[in-house]
Amino acid sequence: MADPSRSRILCELMDGRAFTNKELACAACISPQTASAHLKQLEGAGLTASLRSGRHVYHRIANADVAAILEGLAQLSPTDHLSRPGRPDANTSCARSCYNHIAGRLGVLMTDRLIARNVLTVRNDAIRAGPRYQTFLDEIRIEVPLGGTGKPLAMLCLDWTERRHHISGPLATAIMQKFLEAKWLERRTGSRALIVTEDGFDALERRFCLHRQDIDLADPV
Numbered sequence: 458m459a460d461p462s463r464s465r466i467l468c469e470l471m472d473g474r475a476f477t478n479k480e481l482a483c484a485a486c487i488s489p490q491t492a493s494a495h496l497k498q499l500e501g502a503g504l505t506a507s508l509r510s511g512r513h514v515y516h517r518i519a520n521a522d523v524a525a526i527l528e529g530l531a532q533l534s535p536t537d538h539l540s541r542p543g544r545p546d547a548n549t550s551c552a553r554s555c556y557n558h559i560a561g562r563l564g565v566l567m568t569d570r571l572i573a574r575n576v577l578t579v580r581n582d583a584i585r586a587g588p589r590y591q592t593f594l595d596e597i598r599i600e601v602p603l604g605g606t607g608k609p610l611a612m613l614c615l616d617w618t619e620r621r622h623h624i625s626g627p628l629a630t631a632i633m634q635k636f637l638e639a640k641w642l643e644r645r646t647g648s649r650a651l652i653v654t655e656d657g658f659d660a661l662e663r664r665f666c667l668h669r670q671d672i673d674l675a676d677p678v
Contacts, residue, residue: 462487463495472649473557475515524556550618553649557630563672564623565616570665584611597664599631
């Protein structure tokens, strides 16, 4: 992970999607052959996994636990690996994908609102459903898959740019999927940055009582 090329590959995969060797080589500005060697090391260490679809092999972060560790380690590491060399840096600190949930300032503010509005309760760093949990799910029209025995619906994840918590876990995943499917958020090509659309600002105001000036994100698309 200390190797700059491997760290750039991991950062690209923290987008939450699966990418081909060629796509990851382009992101890290290395040859496909070099990327293959790095990916073999990463998969051998249990950090990534690969899957075949037709003629193509795709690579992704191994699981949510690995993603949480990588997000935490980002607090201690230089940030030059978070953007592609030679590209203007997208504003990942405002809103970005952290594997399969929303991070950055937006993720932290959304978490604050969920707690303040009694959708979630936090005690001793453990998250539980609050009095308005089911009402919130019905209003935003999402379903959260049931986890295994004892598996929490959400967990606190320390945001490396905000130094405060956003949520990860099944609820956070369902929220991000809803925002992307409804086109309230759109991905930025070649970056983990997320862009709030005009419809997204409306949804954030209605569902989270978050206003455009609170979020302070880049211009909407």
